[in-house]
């Protein structure tokens with residue numbers, strides 16, 4: 247350099263290997279913290295990524311994963327987000343170790359990593375979300391209400407820009423995790439393997455007999471045979487509605503098709519309202535055991 251030139255400190259520009267390092271850290275913590283729930287934080291991390299994204303409104307361009315506004319009240323206090331503090335807290339040590347990543351990108355990476363590590367398909371990932379402050383919190387009521395049926399489910403997901411096939415593909419995420427009375431009032435898992443992504447949600451919807459559970463909690467279904475699985479009224483809408491049911495049948499019969507469509511639609515969900523540039527690269531992460 248010539249004498250007198252100021253030497254600007256180079257801004258850190260994270261690359262694929264840096265995001266893969268964050269992925270690996272999350273995957274390692276998932277393995278270490280098998281004391282949670284059914285043995286994994288994976289399902290609640292997927293739910294955090296979904297609730298961060300599912301506030302999107304295509305008319306106004308508000309909401310979506312760009313902002314991570316669920317860090318703040320009132321959004322953190324919305325009834326639908328009860329229990330997601332567990333997922334946000336799980337990711338705090340990752341944020342501390344990699345302070346250059348935005349919360350918005352980190353929460354989505356948490357979802358991507360969890361799906362892949364729970365034996366799901368590859369979920370291509372693009373970084374570039376920027377955190378916003380509490381003035382960007384979305385109004386309550388943008389996420390689906392489990393006690394309602396097909397009409398409501400369509401209203402909510404059409405607002406984000408999804409079609410019927412995409413809605414059914416997304417709902418397959420209910421192969422994962424469970425309902426907790428302390429969060430939603432509902433109780434129980436949808437499948438017998440709630441920490442592995444499969445098309446079992448569709449198989450069970452079609453293959454089991456569903457009856458109202460007799461209890462003093464909110465109205466939900468139980469499977470007649472074992473009484474150990476559950477469906478929400480909004481889940482049963484997928485077999486009550488003819489159009490939805492056709493897609494349920496396709497995914498119940500073909501796990502590869504489900505994986506392919508699920509990957510595509512969850513990428514769409516995670517990217518709603520995110521302002522990528524034409525230079526944004528797409529990353530496909532290696533699993534921890536690859």
Ligand code: ZEM
Pocket residue numbers: 289290292293296329390391392393399416417419420422423424425426427429430431432478480481512
């Ligand atoms: Zn869920 N979901 N969801 N969901 N969800 C719960 C749990 C999980 C609905 C819903 O009301 C509920 C999608 C769509 C819809 C996950 C992923 C995705 C719970 C239980 C409820 C009540 C929460 C609790 O008590 O802790 C409704 C009505 C939906 C639309 C019709 C979509 C789309 C998802 C991702 C793509 C996951 C992974 C869980 C499990 C969370 C956990 O902690 O185990």
